Amino acid sequence: MMTIEKKSYKIRKSGNSDVTTIPQEVKDRLGVETGGAIRYVFLPDGTIKLEKAQEKVNIDLIVESVMDQYEDAIKDLIDL
Secondary structure (H helix, E strand, O other): OOOOOOOOOOOEEEOOEEEOOOOHHHHHHHOOOOOOOEEEEEOOOOOEEEEEOOOOOOHHHHHHHHHHHOHHHHHHHHHO
16 A cells, blocks of 8 residues: 655745745655746645646747847947
């Protein structure tokens, strides 16, 4: 029979949010590092599954960031 190990972690207040610790063992099993993203999956039976989130690249946000960064240079080129 498979033994299920359970561990409890406190939920703390941090600003307007609640936070808890993600143990290294959990990060290792999920394949995430500090700064990575996780996703909560709410299942019909009421349980919640934790999984590594597949981060999507937002090309519009990247283009906007580049445009903001080089706005003055682009305007100077246009004025030539």
